[in-house]
Amino acid sequence: MFGSSSSSGNPNGDSELVTPPSETVSSVAWSPKANFIVAGSWDKTVRCWEVQSSGSNVNSVAKAQHTAQAPVLCTDWYDDGSKVFLGGCDKKAFLWDLGSNQAQQVGEHQSGINCISFFRSPTAGELVVTGSWDKTLKFWDVRQPKMVLSHNLxxxxxxxxxxxxxxxxxxxxxxxxxxxxxxxxxxxxxxxxxxxxxxxxxxxxxxxxxxxxxxxxxxxxxxxxxxxxxxxxxxxxxxxxxxxxxxxxxxxxxxxxxxxxxxxxxxxxxxxxxxxxxxxxxxxxxxxxxxxxxxxxxxxxxxxxxxxxxxxSKGAGSYNEYKSNNHIYIHPTPESEIKSKPKKKGFR
Incomplete structure (x- = not known):
C-alpha cells in the first residue's frame, strides 16, 4: 500500500466515471462551460464524459473517445467547450473536435509534449502554448495553424x-x-x-x-x-x-x-x-x-x-501490482469542505 492507505480502492465513497482508461491517467480537464470532462492516458486515448450531479448523487455518461499514436500526456479545452487540445509522446499537439470526432495537428516539438494550455489573446487571437521535454516552450496560432513564438528553457x-x-x-x-x-x-x-x-x-x-x-x-x-x-x-x-x-x-x-x-x-x-x-x-x-x-x-x-x-513513484518493479488500478472519481465539494476559515497560528 501507499502510505496508510485503506484496503478499499474507493475509501471516500466517491462516484467513479464509467469505462475508465486501461492505463494510468496523465491529465484530467473540465470543460469551461459545462460538466464535461476529458482524461488523457498512457493507453493512448483521450476520453470524454458528461457528468450529471444532484447533491451527493453523481452519474456519468461516456460521450466520445479519440485514440492517438502514442501515450497522451496533457489536455486542455477550447474556450467554448466544443474542442479539446492534447499532446503526448508522439511529440505533436492536436485539436480534437468533439462534434466531428476529427483531430487536426496544431503543433510539434522535438520530444514529448507534457503541457498544453489554450488562451485567447486580445491582440494575437486564439493561441495554444505547449511545453516539452525538449526544453522549449512554444506558442501556436490555432487558426493557421503555425508557430508564432518559441522560448528555449x-x-x-x-x-x-x-x-x-x-x-x-x-x-x-x-x-x-x-x-x-x-x-x-x-x-x-x-x-x-x-x-x-x-x-x-x-x-x-x-x-x-x-x-x-x-x-x-x-x-x-x-x-x-x-x-x-x-x-x-x-x-x-x-x-x-x-x-x-x-x-x-x-x-x-x-x-x-x-x-x-x-x-x-x-x-x-x-x-x-x-x-x-x-x-x-x-x-x-x-x-x-x-x-x-x-x-x-x-x-x-x-x-x-x-x-x-x-x-x-516506486519504479518499474511495482507496475504489475497497480496496472489494473485505474479509476477516475468525482467528489462533490460543499462549501463546508472548501471555503476559507478564520486564520490560525502556524500551518496545520
Missing part, C-alpha cells in the same frame, strides 16, 4: 499552469519561468523554487498574484510574485507518513475557482484541501489504494475529479 518542462495572463512553467532544475501572456516575447520573471528536490506540480492563484509549487519530497511552496508585509512566500510539508519517515510526491494541485483555496493530491493516494491565506489544512481525506495522479475542480467548483493509478 534551462531544462525539461516538468509542469505548467495558465490563468491568463499568468503562465508559470516549471522545469526539472527546480526553476519556474513566469510569463505575462499579454507580452509573451520575454519572460516576466524566473524564480528559484527553494525546494530541495524536483518539481512535480504547479498551480496559479485565481487572482494571478502567484502560484504554488509541489515537489517529489512531499512539500509545497506558496510563491507570491510581489510579496508584501501581509503576503510572504512560504513552504509547508504534506503527503508524508511520519510513522515510516516517508515523503510522497505532490503529483497535482488545483485552485478552487470561487474560494481561492486549493487541493493537493499525491503518491500516497491522498488528497487534501488547503487555505493558503489562513495557512491551514481545511480537510484531509482517506488514502486510496494507489497514487492520485491528477486532481481538478470543475468550472463552478462544486465537483472535484481525481484519477487513481500508478505514477511510477
Amino acid at each position: 534551462s531544462d525539461k518542462v516538468s509542469c505548467m499552469d495558465v490563468k491568463y495572463p499568468l503562465c508559470a512553467v516549471a522545469t526539472e532544475n527546480k526553476k519556474v519561468t513566469v510569463f505575462n501572456l499579454e507580452q509573451p516575447q520575454n519572460p516576466f520573471k524566473e524564480v528559484e523554487t527553494q525546494l530541495k528536490l524536483q518539481t512535480r506540480s504547479v498551480s496559479c492563484f485565481i487572482d494571478k498574484s502567484g502560484f504554488t509549487i509541489g515537489s517529489i519530497e512531499g512539500r509545497v511552496r506558496v510563491e507570491y510574485l510581489n510579496p508584501t508585509s501581509t503576503q510572504q512566500s512560504f513552504a509547508f510539508k504534506c503527503h508524508r507518513d511520519s510513522t515510516k519517515n516517508l515523503a510522497y510526491a505532490v503529483n497535482s494541485m488545483a485552485f478552487h475557482p470561487t474560494h481561492g483555496t486549493f487541493v493537493t493530491a499525491g503518491s500516497d493516494g491522498a488528497f487534501h484541501f488547503w487555505d493558503k491565506d489562513s495557512k491551514q489544512r481545511l480537510k484531509q481525506f482517506k488514502n486510496c489504494s494507489a497514487p492520485i495522479t491528477c486532481a481538478r475542480f470543475n468550472h463552478t467548483g462544486d465537483l472535484l475529479a481525481y484519477s487513481v493509478g500508478y505514477d511510477w
Whole structure:
C-alpha cells in the first residue's frame, strides 16, 4: 500500500466515471462551460464524459473517445467547450473536435509534449502554448495553424499552469519561468523554487498574484510574485507518513475557482484541501489504494475529479501490482469542505 492507505480502492465513497482508461491517467480537464470532462492516458486515448450531479448523487455518461499514436500526456479545452487540445509522446499537439470526432495537428516539438494550455489573446487571437521535454516552450496560432513564438528553457518542462495572463512553467532544475501572456516575447520573471528536490506540480492563484509549487519530497511552496508585509512566500510539508519517515510526491494541485483555496493530491493516494491565506489544512481525506495522479475542480467548483493509478513513484518493479488500478472519481465539494476559515497560528 501507499502510505496508510485503506484496503478499499474507493475509501471516500466517491462516484467513479464509467469505462475508465486501461492505463494510468496523465491529465484530467473540465470543460469551461459545462460538466464535461476529458482524461488523457498512457493507453493512448483521450476520453470524454458528461457528468450529471444532484447533491451527493453523481452519474456519468461516456460521450466520445479519440485514440492517438502514442501515450497522451496533457489536455486542455477550447474556450467554448466544443474542442479539446492534447499532446503526448508522439511529440505533436492536436485539436480534437468533439462534434466531428476529427483531430487536426496544431503543433510539434522535438520530444514529448507534457503541457498544453489554450488562451485567447486580445491582440494575437486564439493561441495554444505547449511545453516539452525538449526544453522549449512554444506558442501556436490555432487558426493557421503555425508557430508564432518559441522560448528555449534551462531544462525539461516538468509542469505548467495558465490563468491568463499568468503562465508559470516549471522545469526539472527546480526553476519556474513566469510569463505575462499579454507580452509573451520575454519572460516576466524566473524564480528559484527553494525546494530541495524536483518539481512535480504547479498551480496559479485565481487572482494571478502567484502560484504554488509541489515537489517529489512531499512539500509545497506558496510563491507570491510581489510579496508584501501581509503576503510572504512560504513552504509547508504534506503527503508524508511520519510513522515510516516517508515523503510522497505532490503529483497535482488545483485552485478552487470561487474560494481561492486549493487541493493537493499525491503518491500516497491522498488528497487534501488547503487555505493558503489562513495557512491551514481545511480537510484531509482517506488514502486510496494507489497514487492520485491528477486532481481538478470543475468550472463552478462544486465537483472535484481525481484519477487513481500508478505514477511510477516506486519504479518499474511495482507496475504489475497497480496496472489494473485505474479509476477516475468525482467528489462533490460543499462549501463546508472548501471555503476559507478564520486564520490560525502556524500551518496545520
